[in-house]
Amino acid sequence: MKTNDKNIMITDIQRFCMHDGPGIRTTVFFKGCPLNCAWCHNPETKNPNAEIMFLAGKCISCGACVSVCPVGAQSLLPNRVFDRKTCIGCGKCVSCCFTGALTISGKNVSAENIIASVKKDLEFYGEEGGLTVSGGEPTFQKEGLLYLLDAAKSENISTCIETCGAFPADLAEKLVNNVDYFLFDIKDTNKQRLKQYTGAALQDILLNLFNIDSMNGKIILRCIIIPNINMNQEHINNLLNIFSKLNNAEYIELLPYHPYGNSKSEQLGRKDTTVFQRPTENEILEFAKALQKSGCIVKCHGSIIK
Amino acid sequence: MKFNTASKIERPIRLCQSTRQFAYDSLMHVYGLDTAKTESVLMDDIVGFEQMSDLEKYDAIIRKIAQTAPIRICDGEMISGAATLGMAIYHKVPAVYKGNCIFESVSHLTVDFETVLRRGINGIRDDVYKSLSRHSETRKVEFLHSCLATIDSFSLWHKRYILSLEKDSKYEKNLQNLLQVPFSPARNFYEAVQSIWFTFAFLRLCGNWPGIGRIDWLLGDYLKKDLADKTLTLDKAREILAHFFIKGCEWIKGGNYESGDAQHYQNIVLSGTDQSGNDITNEVTYLVLDIIEELGISDFPTTIRLSKNTPEKLLRRASEVLRFGGGILAFYNEDLILKSLTEYGYPPQDVWKFANDGCWEVQIPGKTFFRYIPFDCLQILQQKTLDNYSGTAHFENFEELYNKFSQDLTEKVINIYHNISNELFFTDDSKAILQHKPMTPCTAVSIFEEGCIEKGVSYLEGGPVYNIISPHIGGLPDTVNSLYAIKKFVFNEKKQTLSEFLKMLKNNWDGYEIYRRYILNNYSYYGNDNDECDNIAVRILADFAKACRLLDGRCDYAFPAGVSTFGRQLEWMPSRLASAHGHKKGEILAPNYSPTPGSDCNGATAIIRSYCKGDLSKMVTGAALDVKLLLSSVEGDDGLNAIMGLLRGFVALGVYFIQPDIQDKEILKEAQLHPENYQTLSVRVSGWNARFVTLCKEWQDMIINENK
Numbered sequence A: 001m002k003t004n005d006k007n008i009m010i011t012d013i014q015r016f017c018m019h020d021g022p023g024i025r026t027t028v029f030f031k032g033c034p035l036n037c038a039w040c041h042n043p044e045t046k047n048p049n050a051e052i053m054f055l056a057g058k059c060i061s062c063g064a065c066v067s068v069c070p071v072g073a074q075s076l077l078p079n080r081v082f083d084r085k086t087c088i089g090c091g092k093c094v095s096c097c098f099t100g101a102l103t104i105s106g107k108n109v110s111a112e113n114i115i116a117s118v119k120k121d122l123e124f125y126g127e128e129g130g131l132t133v134s135g136g137e138p139t140f141q142k143e144g145l146l147y148l149l150d151a152a153k154s155e156n157i158s159t160c161i162e163t164c165g166a167f168p169a170d171l172a173e174k175l176v177n178n179v180d181y182f183l184f185d186i187k188d189t190n191k192q193r194l195k196q197y198t199g200a201a202l203q204d205i206l207l208n209l210f211n212i213d214s215m216n217g218k219i220i221l222r223c224i225i226i227p228n229i230n231m232n233q234e235h236i237n238n239l240l241n242i243f244s245k246l247n248n249a250e251y252i253e254l255l256p257y258h259p260y261g262n263s264k265s266e267q268l269g270r271k272d273t274t275v276f277q278r279p280t281e282n283e284i285l286e287f288a289k290a291l292q293k294s295g296c297i298v299k300c301h302g303s304i305i306k
Numbered sequence B: 001m002k003f004n005t006a007s008k009i010e011r012p013i014r015l016c017q018s019t020r021q022f023a024y025d026s027l028m029h030v031y032g033l034d035t036a037k038t039e040s041v042l043m044d045d046i047v048g049f050e051q052m053s054d055l056e057k058y059d060a061i062i063r064k065i066a067q068t069a070p071i072r073i074c075d076g077e078m079i080s081g082a083a084t085l086g087m088a089i090y091h092k093v094p095a096v097y098k099g100n101c102i103f104e105s106v107s108h109l110t111v112d113f114e115t116v117l118r119r120g121i122n123g124i125r126d127d128v129y130k131s132l133s134r135h136s137e138t139r140k141v142e143f144l145h146s147c148l149a150t151i152d153s154f155s156l157w158h159k160r161y162i163l164s165l166e167k168d169s170k171y172e173k174n175l176q177n178l179l180q181v182p183f184s185p186a187r188n189f190y191e192a193v194q195s196i197w198f199t200f201a202f203l204r205l206c207g208n209w210p211g212i213g214r215i216d217w218l219l220g221d222y223l224k225k226d227l228a229d230k231t232l233t234l235d236k237a238r239e240i241l242a243h244f245f246i247k248g249c250e251w252i253k254g255g256n257y258e259s260g261d262a263q264h265y266q267n268i269v270l271s272g273t274d275q276s277g278n279d280i281t282n283e284v285t286y287l288v289l290d291i292i293e294e295l296g297i298s299d300f301p302t303t304i305r306l307s308k309n310t311p312e313k314l315l316r317r318a319s320e321v322l323r324f325g326g327g328i329l330a331f332y333n334e335d336l337i338l339k340s341l342t343e344y345g346y347p348p349q350d351v352w353k354f355a356n357d358g359c360w361e362v363q364i365p366g367k368t369f370f371r372y373i374p375f376d377c378l379q380i381l382q383q384k385t386l387d388n389y390s391g392t393a394h395f396e397n398f399e400e401l402y403n404k405f406s407q408d409l410t411e412k413v414i415n416i417y418h419n420i421s422n423e424l425f426f427t428d429d430s431k432a433i434l435q436h437k438p439m440t441p442c443t444a445v446s447i448f449e450e451g452c453i454e455k456g457v458s459y460l461e462g463g464p465v466y467n468i469i470s471p472h473i474g475g476l477p478d479t480v481n482s483l484y485a486i487k488k489f490v491f492n493e494k495k496q497t498l499s500e501f502l503k504m505l506k507n508n509w510d511g512y513e514i515y516r517r518y519i520l521n522n523y524s525y526y527g528n529d530n531d532e533c534d535n536i537a538v539r540i541l542a543d544f545a546k547a548c549r550l551l552d553g554r555c556d557y558a559f560p561a562g563v564s565t566f567g568r569q570l571e572w573m574p575s576r577l578a579s580a581h582g583h584k585k586g587e588i589l590a591p592n593y594s595p596t597p598g599s600d601c602n603g604a605t606a607i608i609r610s611y612c613k614g615d616l617s618k619m620v621t622g623a624a625l626d627v628k629l630l631l632s633s634v635e636g637d638d639g640l641n642a643i644m645g646l647l648r649g650f651v652a653l654g655v656y657f658i659q660p661d662i663q664d665k666e667i668l669k670e671a672q673l674h675p676e677n678y679q680t681l682s683v684r685v686s687g688w689n690a691r692f693v694t695l696c697k698e699w700q701d702m703i704i705n706e707n708k
Ligand code: SF4
Pocket: A058, A059, A060, A061, A062, A063, A064, A065, A066, A096, A097, A098, A099, A100, A101, A102
């Protein structure tokens, strides 16, 4: 590792991603997020530190973890229990769990090693593809992120950032220099609702968005849609208002809500998951059409709506 | 009338209603089942049949087939000719004497359709006469007379079609075409399509399976001329060519059977370069893709020759068609294959012509005898190197183990060579090869293979220009993974001694579930782009190629290496023991040179990189990789771009042959029941990809339902 190399806490590096920006991309999931969305699809990335995940279905009750745990957080009898409150996160149980029932989510990887992984798929990127940083919220590890983006750019690798937009205002300029595409989340356009469900402040997010736009950062707006939350005319009007004021936004990509994160929440021992209603295929298309008719360029299911 | 696709996108409609109906009927078994009524011709009434020589019997059989096989003209067909004898599906010449079948037929070759088109059967007949005037050896003269007899029989069958077509003015065009072809040269596109089909059908009728070869290369100039002369439109040409594909789609029994029930099932090759390196992609290339896209007929699996210079338009069209699923399209990396064939010694005037044998093994069409000999190297490791886990095997370190395995592998290759030499040749006491043994008569294919007529020698006795016998290594990925598991578990981590480890295997892992899980879950196997493991594959490939090369050149047959299983992982399963990489006896392991099911966790690009690390150019007859993609993950324009990127990367990295498959709901259900086998399967989850097996049950159900 170079002396000035940076470590980044990530959950995973996923190769051959087809829907995380243009072309084939390698997506790096950063850990840590300032928001707390009730519908979070990547709950294992919220916490900035490594976490033990337990998938009960894979456990064969061999007892190895029980005997190795220094604080007695793992027990077999009368029931197989993992007591998170007692756990000090030493990871010993994980290394002796042969079945993969216990795993650690989160590892420190140097930016250099991340770049090496990303470069493995150079032949597949073509002119468009490359690295996407996602999470969590990548800006949560600001220094590591900037270092990584810079390293990617010096290797001529295309870069995308998937961001919730909640980051310090002074970061925008630094990002614009090394980011080819901002996949910028607009989760809701109603101030109160956004606060209620995610904890975010709409005006801060919009400030960052327009700031990036003013510096000619290329933008793709990504909008989660959830029935009875934001699938309404008011949201459409607001999105149009935002989209039409941006000079560098190419389109709005709709991300229909799904409860994918819930099984991972369970493995993390979180009991606070909310399940929302999933939009039907018809509702999605209707919303997409309405948004498109209002004057936005809309992408849905991988294609621009015509 | 709906042509199924797992895709949400509707198949486009370009063909006229009657052609679509013809395709639909064909897919719904309207044609083909009739072959069960006449399985074969009966030779019992031929006087003195038993006393005839093999060649005389053969000629009599072909004549009887030509005279009596049922004629089939499908309502509204635009091209005519049909193989109507049911026994042809069993790899036999469909003729019976006193209840017994008489001769085996020939497969794994692509005949010389180019000569049929440019010079006609009459041209071939002239060649036979010329050759007769040069040869006096009895066996050769007899063979050449058999060639004439076969051509006469072909002509008889041809006349019967003409007589039948004359009866209905609806078939006036078919009749006109058949009055010209295939006996005289084709003059236009329509005649050319009819010429190839009629010749193909005759060979099929006689029980053989000839591949088609480079159809766009064969037909492109005819179409170009007709379009320029304005004697044909592109739409009309598509209809004609569609009838070729529809006629090739035929069922024998109409049910589902082990390896399918298709009567013809022969590969077609598209695109690629000519001798000067120019891309030959033409209108015919795109018409074929149109037809596959619209009808989804999979009986002519189609392989596209890709290179760094493949036009963007073709890449896009191929990707679009690929997205409908069904696994009809596959891809050769022309850059690598041209290099491979050249280095192996094929001359430049032939290298560029490469196609396949009707399956995917590469050969020069119309000039090649081809046979492959599959063997299972996993069984070599388990039964020979590790002595059936009996406990006698002892190795100090991994190198010792590997070297013993490599030695056993080489011995196997030598064995194959000696067995095949004994089968084909008379040898003297010192095992030197003397001369070819007489083989089953096969005149019908011999007349369409360059070299046979000239030499006066049949296809099976060394007649063609190139004679290839290729040992094909099977079970390679599982052997690599087994060796890797032993390396890590026994020699590096020293978790157990080799003899303790072999005891677990001998017990089929019973009582050692924890270790089995450890070995399954903790190592990164072939297909994950892990150099440490992939290097074992690199070494085995190199050693195997070397073993073959050392035997090469000792006789007229070349002995190049190849990799495949062709579904033999099923057939081999009962003879395989528990495997060192954590699989119990009875599990179905890896196909071809693809990862062990469930062991690949890093996606398609990692699989491709693992696969490319070995010197595939030394696998002269091919090495196949299967890559599975999920339909929902390639949806939309984004998905299309991803497929194109994958194909480009595949050329850049030096893949040999790739069969991408886009999955559907049934596969997903399977993945839900056996998630361990579908680790790499990624699904589109509204805007991004997630790994299917990481989803909870309800979610999986939802996605399954979305993939209806
Ligand atoms: S070590 Fe793993 S498999 Fe064994 S009891 Fe603990 S969690 Fe279950």
